[in-house]
Amino acid sequence: MEKGTETVKRGHAQMLKGGVIMDVVTPEHARIAEDAGACAVMALERVPADIRAHGGVARMSDPGLIVRIMEAVSIPVMAKCRIGHFVEAQILEAIGVDYVDESEVLTPADEEHHIDKWTFKVPFVCGCRNLGEALRRIGEGAAMIRTKGEAGTGDVVEAVRHARAVLGEIRRLAAMRTDELMAYSKDIGAPYELVCETAQKGRLPVVNFAAGGVATPADAAMMMQLGMDGVFVGSGIFKSSEPARRGKAIVEAVTHYNDPKILAEVSKGLGEAMVGIGVTQLPEKERLAARGW
Amino acid sequence: MDGETALKIGVLALQGDFQEHETILTSLGVDVREVRLPEQLDGLDGLILPGGESTTFGKLAVTFGLLEPLRSLARSLPMWGTCGGLVFMAKKVGFDQPIMGVLDVVVERNAFGRQVDSFEQDINVRGIEGGPFHGVFIRAPVVRQVGPAVEVLCALQDGRIVAVRQGSLMGTSFHPELTDDPRIHKYFLKIVSEKKG
Numbered sequence: 274m275e276k277g278t279e280t281v282k283r284g285h286a287q288m289l290k291g292g293v294i295m296d297v298v299t300p301e302h303a304r305i306a307e308d309a310g311a312c313a314v315m316a317l318e319r320v321p322a323d324i325r326a327h328g329g330v331a332r333m334s335d336p337g338l339i340v341r342i343m344e345a346v347s348i349p350v351m352a353k354c355r356i357g358h359f360v361e362a363q364i365l366e367a368i369g370v371d372y373v374d375e376s377e378v379l380t381p382a383d384e385e386h387h388i389d390k391w392t393f394k395v396p397f398v399c400g401c402r403n404l405g406e407a408l409r410r411i412g413e414g415a416a417m418i419r420t421k422g423e424a425g426t427g428d429v430v431e432a433v434r435h436a437r438a439v440l441g442e443i444r445r446l447a448a449m450r451t452d453e454l455m456a457y458s459k460d461i462g463a464p465y466e467l468v469c470e471t472a473q474k475g476r477l478p479v480v481n482f483a484a485g486g487v488a489t490p491a492d493a494a495m496m497m498q499l500g501m502d503g504v505f506v507g508s509g510i511f512k513s514s515e516p517a518r519r520g521k522a523i524v525e526a527v528t529h530y531n532d533p534k535i536l537a538e539v540s541k542g543l544g545e546a547m548v549g550i551g552v553t554q555l556p557e558k559e560r561l562a563a564r565g566w
Numbered sequence: 567m568d569g570e571t572a573l574k575i576g577v578l579a580l581q582g583d584f585q586e587h588e589t590i591l592t593s594l595g596v597d598v599r600e601v602r603l604p605e606q607l608d609g610l611d612g613l614i615l616p617g618g619e620s621t622t623f624g625k626l627a628v629t630f631g632l633l634e635p636l637r638s639l640a641r642s643l644p645m646w647g648t649c650g651g652l653v654f655m656a657k658k659v660g661f662d663q664p665i666m667g668v669l670d671v672v673v674e675r676n677a678f679g680r681q682v683d684s685f686e687q688d689i690n691v692r693g694i695e696g697g698p699f700h701g702v703f704i705r706a707p708v709v710r711q712v713g714p715a716v717e718v719l720c721a722l723q724d725g726r727i728v729a730v731r732q733g734s735l736m737g738t739s740f741h742p743e744l745t746d747d748p749r750i751h752k753y754f755l756k757i758v759s760e761k762k763g
Contacts, residue, residue: 274687281684284704288617291581310625312581327725334658347661347675348619371681394682399758528602
């Protein structure tokens with residue numbers, strides 16, 4: 274019996290495909306998310322919109338809170354650690370979270386290095402803005418990738434930018450001659466073997482979710498039509514006026530992402546979406562996506 | 567595949583790793599259909615319920631009117647559930663969640679623990695020839711009790727049941743779709759072919 278293998282780490286993300294992972298800050302939220310059909314929850318002290326508002330250093334959440342959320346639901350529970358903070362990751366592994374998000378939403382603990390994720394049994398998901406960044410994270414052992422988007426804004430524009438960047442680069446890569454791959458891997462700063470594997474498969478070697486600014490069923494379905502494997506919704510659900518209805522509608526939109534009639538139906542009467550901040554109004558230094566190397 | 571027309575196999579595509587099943591089925595010459603709505607069940611020879619979150623399957627199946635059609639079809643249509651799909655087919659799971667209740671077993675969800683306890687192990691499955699099968703168990707369920715019509719296809723050394731068959735219904739705790747070994751998919755297609763006659 275072998276535990277913590279690449280197959281079971283990556284395989285767990287494969288079970289989340291076509292699903293919605295929701296940010297929750299209390300056990301009650303977690304139960305609402307599970308009832309809405311979430312395939313997993315992300316346990317946090319504050320959703321990204323509140324992390325922005327609060328300011329200061331954002332760290333791993335209280336393990337006690339995460340454990341209470343784990344006890345409240347039967348679906349997988351993820352939790353975030355700071356970029357490079359391998360001891361926060363060890364703590365999250367020790368309490369038994371199902372996935373660790375090494376996240377730019379928290380204040381980075383290391384401005385050069387990400388965590389060596391191969392040394393853990395628990396699988397990691399990491400954010401990216403382009404193919405090079407995605408493959409560097411996979412090279413460090415990430416078993417799942419997500420776009421960074423711009424968390425806590427309710428503005429989907431950055432998630433779209435990052436999804437189009439990754440998927441467009443993969444399409445161009447798949448059309449390359451094999452003798453072009455080494456120079457390409459040097460250009461984008463990605464491990465050569467992973468560049469070859471991505472070219473051959475025509476997709477990332479791991480599951481690839483959208484994240485960072487998804488707020489409506491239409492946002493979620495657009496990310497799916499662009500070619501993402503599933504969707505994280507952070508502040509978008511519990512910062513809206515009717516979280517239970519909106520959560521359920523986003524789950525339904527991800528399943529029926531290619532059916533505009535159903536999308537129209539599920540989008541009706543959801544109340545106010547989160548107010549949000551336009552990313553263009555955001556000063557450069559407040560952009561979370563720039564964190565990570 | 568013998569016979570002139572390819573078998574038509576549906577894969578429940580509400581959530582989960584349905585594409586992984588589709589890849590193997592396609593390589594075996596099967597006509598694959600994704601099922602998200604009741605009308606997509608028409609004309610199938612068999613149905614696979616993939617891995618994923620059984621609670622998510624249940625909620626979506628209720629909302630989109632799939633639960634009753636699936637229950638009545640299970641009396642005649644061969645079905646195979648892997649992991650979350652097995653949970654969804656079971657009669658009892660110990661949680662308050664919508665399930666089909668067609669496979670006469672009691673299932674315990676996440677029976678090996680959380681993700682850090684997910685594992686790979688070679689197992690022997692009754693009816694699968696050519697040596698052990700590589701079992702991939704991810705937050706896997708086990709079968710705690712089986713009804714009289716249920717045949718155990720595989721139990722681990724400690725006795726925990728991880729593969730069952732009841733007539734033309736099948737359930738596995740593990741994920742053959744995450745390997746490149748098509749033997750269990752072929753086994754299911756044999757059940758489908760025999761049923762089709």
